[in-house]
Amino acid sequence: MSVERTLHHFPLDPASRQVRLVLGEKRLPFTDVQVRYWERPKELTALNPSGLTPVLVETRGEAQLVLCESRAILDHLEESAPEPALLGREPAERAEARRLLQWFDRKFEFEAGGYILHEKMEKRLLGLGAPELANLRQGREGLKNHLFYIDKLLQDREWLAGKRLSLADFAAAAHLSVIDYFGDVPWADFPAVKTWYMKLKSRPCFRPLLLDRWPGLTPAKQYDDLDF
Amino acid sequence: MSVERTLHHFPLDPASRQVRLVLGEKRLPFTDVQVRYWERPKELTALNPSGLTPVLVETRGEAQLVLCESRAILDHLEESAPEPALLGREPAERAEARRLLQWFDRKFEFEAGGYILHEKMEKRLLGLGAPELANLRQGREGLKNHLFYIDKLLQDREWLAGKRLSLADFAAAAHLSVIDYFGDVPWADFPAVKTWYMKLKSRPCFRPLLLDRWPGLTPAKQYDDLDF
Incomplete structure (x- = not known):
């Protein structure tokens, strides 16, 4: 089943940028939602209790996987889209x-x-x-x-x-x-x-x-x- | 080949404690080296440029693997000693x-x-x-x-x-x-x-x-x- 990805991010947030770069490098297209995290928008807190960007939402049919915090997202992408490998093999x-x-x-x-x-x-x-x-x-x-x-x-x-x-x-x-x-x-x-x-x-x-x-x-x- | 592990840690450092708990839970024995990290001992900086605990050194025969920072150690242990799984499977x-x-x-x-x-x-x-x-x-x-x-x-x-x-x-x-x-x-x-x-x-x-x-x-x- 195909995956649809939505990234909630702030363009000048270094953690968000890491995820955008890796999504780009792995050629995984995504919909881009820009968030003014400092205004503590409810939609963001509902996704991530820490209120921080980035949050990646992956939708497969009816199923939704919400990934919060950059390291969790990067680890997940490495596991689910292993090519090109960005963590090394050894x-x-x-x-x-x-x-x-x-x-x-x-x-x-x-x-x-x-x-x-x-x-x-x-x-x-x-x-x-x-x-x-x-x-x-x-x-x-x-x-x-x-x-x-x-x-x-x-x-x-x-x-x-x-x-x-x-x-x-x-x-x-x-x-x-x-x-x-x-x-x-x-x-x-x-x-x-x-x-x-x-x-x-x-x-x-x-x-x-x-x-x-x-x-x-x-x-x-x-x-x-x-x-x- | 059997692995010998040495953990460089400070007993009251939360990051070090995470690693000790996980080594214990996975029943991986290790030699314990206590480090007064705030005195910036040279042995520690030689292992980890950040000067921070924990550092885990794994020795297999002549080969040595130096693992620095808690998250890197936890991820490595999960990959190299997957039972019991502490990160979930889904x-x-x-x-x-x-x-x-x-x-x-x-x-x-x-x-x-x-x-x-x-x-x-x-x-x-x-x-x-x-x-x-x-x-x-x-x-x-x-x-x-x-x-x-x-x-x-x-x-x-x-x-x-x-x-x-x-x-x-x-x-x-x-x-x-x-x-x-x-x-x-x-x-x-x-x-x-x-x-x-x-x-x-x-x-x-x-x-x-x-x-x-x-x-x-x-x-x-x-x-x-x-x-x-």
């Missing part, structure tokens, strides 16, 4: 990809992304006034440390978790891409990271993200430029 | 267990556990002085909301993710058990949650956790009492 590859998923979703978000997106995005969406410069500085410092780390990983790997493109690359790219929307990634200082990101940015799965525009939030000039 | 069961894993590891930790453990445990370990009462209050308020939510789940389920014991139960129990060490769980107000926790606490996998004692941190009186 235990060591899978362990490394999963280590990095946690790295980006917790450590990167806590030390870098969280600060920058709160100041530049959430405050705008919530009408909380101008960015706090000290927080922005802290986030940019954290970001630099993480770019150094990505650079170090890429010194002896083609992709972040090893020889193969994996969920780790999509997680990192999703987080970086939102910061890049606001023009805050110092690409010029990290040429190896830039080359890696250009490869990802040129993939068809990335295109919809480059077309994202949110009212009142103008993207940086090079955001959708493949040759930035 | 996509809907798996999705629900995974949703709740994220719930407890992020939302619970952010809204409840993080405050309480920072004030009552980390400050002691780091010599940062007395707990801030406002933070403790905030954590206890968050904890109450989460206990209400667990209670609601248990109204029509035997275990948190459904009919079967799953990783969601071990995640929730691991987080609560550390708070319980400090005597901060208001069990009497949540009888259904207490009954569910008693069932878990009586399992053999739980026993080692009840024996944990950390110098300078005395557990609450009922901490190791099965009939609390």
Whole structure:
């Protein structure tokens, strides 16, 4: 039976972007429902009690499967649509990809992304006034440390978790891409990271993200430029 | 070939406890290395660049597999030692267990556990002085909301993710058990949650956790009492 997919997401949410990239990479078409999660819409809370995006709803005839939270969705897609494999086949590859998923979703978000997106995005969406410069500085410092780390990983790997493109690359790219929307990634200082990101940015799965525009939030000039 | 396992962990770390419970439940013996992660020991950073516990090292003859971060370890154990299954077999069961894993590891930790453990445990370990009462209050308020939510789940389920014991139960129990060490769980107000926790606490996998004692941190009186 054919599956119909609906993704409830916010275009500039890094967790939502991971799922959009993976759906795209696996060539799984989906209907797109954009959610203003910060307004706590009832439809979203009814699907996901945490009130967070992304939520993927899969419909097979009368049966509906509701998948909440990015990691649960990514794991499910890997199990139900295993090609192309994005988690590796060997235990060591899978362990490394999963280590990095946690790295980006917790450590990167806590030390870098969280600060920058709160100041530049959430405050705008919530009408909380101008960015706090000290927080922005802290986030940019954290970001630099993480770019150094990505650079170090890429010194002896083609992709972040090893020889193969994996969920780790999509997680990192999703987080970086939102910061890049606001023009805050110092690409010029990290040429190896830039080359890696250009490869990802040129993939068809990335295109919809480059077309994202949110009212009142103008993207940086090079955001959708493949040759930035 | 037989596998030797070594777990690098901190006894009062909820993420480490999830892994210990699951290793116990799957009857996988392991050597226990206790780590004072807050002192950033070099051996730990060499294994896991994030410097965080838990890290599981599996040795098969000459080959070594290093697994970092709780979720990566739990996923690997589920794949390599599938019995008893702790993630369910149906996509809907798996999705629900995974949703709740994220719930407890992020939302619970952010809204409840993080405050309480920072004030009552980390400050002691780091010599940062007395707990801030406002933070403790905030954590206890968050904890109450989460206990209400667990209670609601248990109204029509035997275990948190459904009919079967799953990783969601071990995640929730691991987080609560550390708070319980400090005597901060208001069990009497949540009888259904207490009954569910008693069932878990009586399992053999739980026993080692009840024996944990950390110098300078005395557990609450009922901490190791099965009939609390």
